[in-house]
């Protein structure tokens with residue numbers, strides 16, 4: 001495996017995680033998380049047809065008039081803003097918590113030019129008193145049901161293959177991470193990066209998503225075929241390499257919390273989305289892009305302390321234990 005490329009991990013033979021094949025898959029997956037922090041995953045069990053349909057629904061949602069989309073907004077709950085966020089509401093920043101500095105970034109150039117719609121898993125939202133907000137059912141009949149089913153399909157992959165593979169790969173018992181992800185503290189986000197004239201992207205007046213790391217356990221990401229996602233090279237910091245769309249493959253990346261939990265043995269890799277200027281049409285318009293990240297987090301009040309096997313006499317713990325929820329709240333608050 002070249003360190004410069006993003007590995008492809010095929011989950012087809014994972015089964016219930018007890019066969020020799022599943023051991024091999026887990027090992028490859030762990031190595032990808034350690035060396036690159038990103039992997040393409042195939043045979044996740046989420047049918048390609050569902051992925052395509054989710055993208056279709058997303059296009060229909062974002063195609064609605066702004067007044068309608070704005071009906072699906074609500075004040076933040078517990079530091080979380082669910083529902084629709086118009087262009088420019090969220091500005092991704094990296095580890096900046098100072099209010100003045102954040103304000104100056106917002107006034108500046110390179111605003112993330114995107115709109116999004118976010119939901120939480122309804123079982124966990126019920127548990128924690130969070131409520132999803134939806135566009136009126138009569139305007140997009142079936143949208144709510146489909147999106148919740150899609151969220152559930154991601155959840156099944158997370159619990160039946162992804163977390164078990166990670167546990168096994170790290171030499172932990174198969175259910176280790178499952179035990180810390182019982183409440184499905186996950187969010188499914190539909191993202192739309194509008195089209196725009198090549199100049200606004202070229203001049204830096206507008207961007208798609210600035211370089212950042214994700215902050216939870218990890219992210220399962222579906223992208224359309226437009227391209228523009230780039231990840232920081234594992235071997236040359238500061239250099240970004242394209243994560244080209246591969247049909248039939250989802251992308252997985254490690255988040256900061258899991259990096260910390262693993263005492264930095266797993267890598268939370270910076271990534272960004274650039275507008276693909278070379279795809280501009282005859283009128284100089286760069287095409288719109290859609291993506292669908294599913295962000296995974298540990299259960300609230302999980303103590304994030306270096307995992308067994310990631311520290312010892314020769315490898316000291318790098319971080320003090322921290323409560324997962326405190327950490328995530330702090331990171332999220334800097335985004336709005």
Ligand SMILES: O=C(O)CCC(=O)C(=O)O
Pocket residue numbers: 191209214221223229271273290291292293
């Ligand atoms: O749109 C993408 O492909 C990436 C989105 C992303 O990195 C994020 O939402 O954290």
Ligand SMILES: [Fe+2]
Pocket residue numbers: 212213214219271
């Ligand atoms: Fe991200």
